[in-house]
Amino acid sequence: MNSYMLVVSCLFLWIACKKSTNDGTTGPQTATRDSLFTEHFRRTKGWIAGDDGYSIRLTDGRTLWLWGDSYIDNYDAATRTIPCLFQVNNAGLLQNATNPADMATLLGAGKPASYFLHPGGWPTYWFWPGSGYQQGNTVYCFLDNIKTTGANGSFGFTSGGPNYVATIQFPAMTVQGYKQLPAQNGINFGAGFVPHPDGFMYVYGYKGDGFVGSKMYVARIKPDDPITSWQYYDGANWITDPTKAAPIASDGTSSFASGFKVGNKFALLSSEFSLGCTGKEIYAFTADQPQGPYSSRKLIxxxxxxxxxxxxxxxxxxxxxxxIDNQGLLVTYSVNGFLQCGPEVCINNRRDPDTYRPKAFRVPLSVLGAQ
Structure with a gap:
């Protein structure tokens, strides 16, 4: 083999190795881990760790991140651990517009000091936040209404009834009040919001389908009236009866959590059912209109x-x-230990916060068919 062929062969070998890295990718035009953004959430003061992680870009350039069960302070630098039990059921992080590593923790004045305080009273009731949007000087945040069942263990909770909307005063970001949504047939609207030229705000919501699967729905509201202006898509028309809403996508083995617009495409994301410590995949469904029709799922x-x-x-x-940057769309997901099927994460009443922190990756827009 001459020197030229040797160089060419080595080059192709190097490219092949680059295409098979163990970072969630399998070749060109695929997703890659975003270690830098993941590092933004590896904090040692204020909010330390939590799950969910919806985000709302504010008109002044800041970003409001919304978290469910969260660990606040109590980080031990010597052992790099936190207590095993979280301190609040929800919290916020306010991310600086120019320095994304700079995030201020948002809490409330109650005990526990959750950012959103359920009118029904803790510990019987609490809120887990979904997504939201800004309209003028008000930020609307949709909240899952949760009630304890009194049972021990990680799943001792159920729905507390119709969900709520919190109003937050901008730019101070102080919570002003809560209003309860109408009953919506068990659909958790608040998985994403997309403003549309027709004047409506399109709202995505998910609902469990048996023990494993889930379905995604879409509705629309007037942005200044998130309580009484609901219209639900029934597969052909927009109607006011949520019991007749039709799913726009369904998946028998994964859970939906997010709907949004990226470029010229509307996208839904779901994650593989993972209670048995075998789930590992994240999927996307795409469409040209908010109501679809949506593609079959694609592993991303x-x-x-x-x-x-x-x-x-x-x-x-x-x-x-x-x-969005030159690597594509930012996607985050929550991790929460290994339950009963993997290694124990709580040792001597302490845990590594990385076992309860969000992780980030990037998806090229071309993977989603977006421009």
């Missing part, structure tokens, strides 16, 4: 976190179209 990422042959319990694959 395989999470790299694992212990031996076990993958962590993970959920809430969320797209953040306000954070």
């Amino acid at each position: 990422y395989t999470i790299p976190e694992k212990a031996g042959d076990k993958y962590p319990f993970f959920y809430f694959a969320i797209g953040h179209p306000e954070f």
Whole structure:
């Protein structure tokens, strides 16, 4: 083999190796881990760790990140651990417009000091936040209404009834009040909001379908009236009866959590059912209109976190179209230890916060068919 052929062969070998890296990718035009953005959430003061992670870009350039169960302070620098039990059921992070590593923790005045305080009273009731949007000097945040069942363990909760909307005063970001949504047939609207030239705000919502699968729905509201202006898509028309809403996408083995617009495409994200520590995949569905029709699911990422042959319990694959760079769309997902099928994460009443922190990756817009 002459020197030229040797150089060419080495070049092709190097390219082949680059295409098979263990970072959730399998070739060109595929997703890649975003270690830099993941690092923004590795904090040691204020908000330390949490799950969910919806984001709302504000008109002054800041970003409001909304979290469910969260660990606040109590970080031990010597052991790099936190207590095993979280301190609040929800919290916010306000991200600086020019320095994304600069985030201020948002909490409330109650005990516990959750950012959103349920009118029904803790510990019987609490809120887990969904997404939201800004309209003028008000930020609307949709909240899952949660009630304890009194049972022990990680799943001792149920729905507390119709969900709520919180109003937040901009730019101070102080919570002003809560209004309850109408009953919506068990659909958790608040998985994403897309303003449309027709004057409506399109709202995505998900609903469990049996023990494993889920379905995604879409409705529309007037942005200044998120309580009484609801219209639900029934597969052909916009109607006012939520019991006749038709799913725009369904998946028998994964859970939807996010709907958004990226470029010229509307996209839905779901994550593989993972209670058995075997789920590892994140999927996308795309369409040209908010109501679809949507494509069949497409695998866009395989999470790299694992212990031996076990993958962590993970959920809430969320797209953040306000954070697009030359690597593509930012997507985050939540990890939450290994439940009972993997290594124990709570040792001597302390845990590594990385077992309960969001992870980030990037999806090229071409993977989603977006321009």
